[in-house]
Amino acid sequence: MTCCSEHQHSINTEPQTFEITDFWEEAKDIRTFVFKGTLGSKPGQFCMLWIPGVDEKPFSIARDYDGEIWLTICKVGPATEKLFDMSKGAKVGMRGPFGHGFTVAKKKKIVLVGGGYGTAPLHFTGKRHAENSSDVTMIIGARSADLLIWVDQCEKSGFRTLVATNDGSRGTKGFTTHILEDLLKKESVDLVQTCGPEKMMKAIAQMCTEKGIECEVSIERYMKCGFGVCGQCVTESGEKMCQTGPCVKAQKALSYSDFGVYHRGPEGQKVEW
Amino acid sequence: MTNLEVDFCGVKFRNPLVLASGILGVTGASFARTVEKGAGGITTKSIWKNPHPGHKNPTMFGNEHYFMNAVGLSDAGIKKAVSELGDYIPKRKAPLIVNIVGGKKSEFGDIAEAIDDLSVKPDLLEVNISCPNVEDELGKPFACSVSDAAEVTKLVRSKTQIPIILKLSPNVEDIVSIAKSVEEAGADGICAINTVGPGMRWNIDLRKPILANKVGGVSGPAIFPIAVKCVYDIYQAVKIPIIATGGVCTGRDALEIMMAGGTLVGVGTAVYYDGDDFWHKATDEISEWLKKEGIKNLSEIIGLFHKK
DSSP: OOOOSSSOOOSOOOOEEEEEEEEEEEETTEEEEEEESOOOOOTTOEEEEEETTTEEEEEEOSEEETTEEEEEEEOOSHHHHHHHHOOTTOEEEEEEEESBOOOOOOOSEEEEEEEGGGGTTHHHHHHHHHHTTOEEEEEEEESSGGGOOSHHHHHHTTOEEEEEETTOSSSEESOHHHHHHHHHHHSOOSEEEEESOHHHHHHHHHHHHHHTOEEEEEOOOOOSSSSSSSOTTBOTTSOBTTTTOBEEEHHHHHHSTTTTTEEEOTTSOEEEO | OOBOOEEETTEEESSSEEEOTTSSOSOHHHHHHHHHTTOSEEEOOOBOSSOBOOOOSOOEEEOSSOEEEOOOOOBOOHHHHHHHHHHHGGGOSSOEEEEEOOSSHHHHHHHHHHHHTSSSOOSEEEEEOOOTTOHHHHOSOGGGOHHHHHHHHHHHHHHOOSOEEEEOOSSSSOHHHHHHHHHHTTOSEEEEOOOEEEEEOEETTTTEESSTTSEEEEESGGGHHHHHHHHHHHHHHOSSOEEEESSOOSHHHHHHHHHHTOSEEEESTHHHHHGGGHHHHHHHHHHHHHHHHTOSBGGGGTTGGGOO
């Protein structure tokens, strides 16, 4: 039997055991958890995190190098609530990495745009670009200053970091798209990559496509297996976002009739964004 | 040119490899893509009368030998299904098998009726009386009893003219007697087998069962010998055609289980191992083998092992 020719998962998808070695608050109800070990992830890929006895959910990988995996997680339901109750030394299950990450290629100037907790995988992405000698700009947005994540780490890593909040409590008052629009008027950019609310990403995809700038978006869909079997995360093109995605080129995303319009819930029903 | 076409209950399939129920079967877009990639036909996920949430994650995992799942038949119910199928069926480029499931026997009849009301009907109706992953909720599957299996068959038969296929469980003492009973009750075909077990696997570090449902159906290469035996035995006992399903991972596997008695071949877990590439790889392998053997029509090999 041959295996796994076109897609990325390994032949064994039994969850492996990982220990929580550290965690800290990023913002209200948002924590970064550190796990000892590696999945060998590329930026933009995701893993399935199993909270034994509760549930298993997909999370984008915020860092996977130097013997540590970082996941930045928002407390939104029973699985994450249980995770937030766990102490250092507690064990969880993890499998992955899954999916297609962001392109890391030699580009002069790269802009990464994160909205809300969609910002989580972008520092890792920026770091890989910087290793390639690309000039990295981060645009990070949230509803208000207390919900911003990863801003300090991005600044510390030397990325030019521009901030937008809806209420103006930090940085520019407005949306990340406003900052990007201004920036694209003044500067020549070779690649834009974005992760965040789908309507934001759609606006960015359209903006970049109109200007002929290469752009990638990270499409979130309900995932059950994470490795191309259940069909839960399929877009209206029939492509599985756990394998073709989550990171896809803007033109491709714009060709999906559901992109920025709706996704599907746990039973396959349509849910509008 | 070898001809891979097979006829199943009067429905023509361009090749015998059909996507089994529960794999990639959530949306019409997914069916269309799988047909484009080379599947001969598609089976939908099991459709319930009312929305059914299924089990928490982890619901599945695999390794080189086998795959386990306990999705628990998540589905948005017949209303969503009717709208999704209403859009897809008129545009389908390969036969569609709609799979239905119920908790109570009457629900099978209700769903069959709703599917029968579609202005463009699906090609076949597959009746899932054999899921091993919902026993806590529903008790022993109807496929475990000769009389229950026959009763569901009769009820569905009375509600629709669409050919009906009963999907049987290998987890019984005598699958042949169940097959005979559904044939007698009016089934047009049989799908054998559903997943084996259920089985159980634990993570020793966490001291927790890997599947949230604790137990789950076993599929993949490990169950192929069981599937071949079940199909072989059923073929000898009934006249209606069989969708041979269970652990088929290559074109040669498909040929073997067809010779054991399968007219169509259900494929599920192979998608885990080979992704969308499976379909073309397997049909190419089948064509090459037929060419080498000088066989022009694939349908000639159905049940070949039984010929004296």
